[in-house]
Amino acid sequence: GAVVSQHPSRVICKSGTSVKIECRSLDFQATTMFWYRQFPKQSLMLMATSNEGSKATYEQGVEKDKFLINHASLTLSTLTVTSAHPEDSSFYICSASRDSDGYTFGSGTRLTVV
Amino acid sequence: SQKIEQNSEALNIQEGKTATLTCNYTNYSPAYLQWYRQDPGRGPVFLLLIRENEKEKRKERLKVTFDTTLKQSLFHITASQPADSATYLCALDGSGGYQKVTFGTGTKLQVIP
Numbered sequence: 001g002a003v004v005s006q007h008p009s010r011v012i013c014k015s016g017t018s019v020k021i022e023c024r025s026l027d028f029q030a031t032t033m034f035w036y037r038q039f040p041k042q043s044l045m046l047m048a049t050s051n052e053g054s055k056a057t058y059e060q061g062v063e064k065d066k067f068l069i070n071h072a073s074l075t076l077s078t079l080t081v082t083s084a085h086p087e088d089s090s091f092y093i094c095s096a097s098r099d100s101d102g103y104t105f106g107s108g109t110r111l112t113v114v
Numbered sequence: 115s116q117k118i119e120q121n122s123e124a125l126n127i128q129e130g131k132t133a134t135l136t137c138n139y140t141n142y143s144p145a146y147l148q149w150y151r152q153d154p155g156r157g158p159v160f161l162l163l164i165r166e167n168e169k170e171k172r173k174e175r176l177k178v179t180f181d182t183t184l185k186q187s188l189f190h191i192t193a194s195q196p197a198d199s200a201t202y203l204c205a206l207d208g209s210g211g212y213q214k215v216t217f218g219t220g221t222k223l224q225v226i227p
Contacts, residue, residue, distance in 0.1 A: 043203065043219040093157045102148055103215065105157030
């Protein structure tokens, strides 16, 4: 089946530094990938839609300069949290769809900013 | 405004019984509805997709119904097992056939041995 690999699974960084999260589709090509964040006991909130070869589409209220998305190839999208602050601590998850039936999610990245 | 509502209370059920989870939505006209399972600290795992012209769909011990008049989907797990304990999320597609989906808050299911 379709596999989406996300790395790293956990990261702790200092306030003010940047963190890059990678999302790879291992056995299929994904022209579109999605980035979500999830706070404890809450649902997934879509942050942005990553489009291969073009600019990402951000949801309302998501700062595009803070959450940089690059989708340089059909199998890789990256999310960079720039100048991270403790309030950016969250669970970040990417997803992609291989076909018309459902989405495949990465295993998520737990970001802790100290 | 658009809303997707799932019972926020945890559902506790005895092993072997049928678990039924509810997903209600307002101000949506989804072409399809999806159900996912999420374990703590993990990404969601796709379970089933049901389209607007389908009333029911089954996969092994899972059954999903979709009533576009009531704007409701029911998710059933028959012969539930402790391994079914997880949070279950429903998700609806956006308007205009766009790929974006929106998730409900999920219902935590606990199957008691």
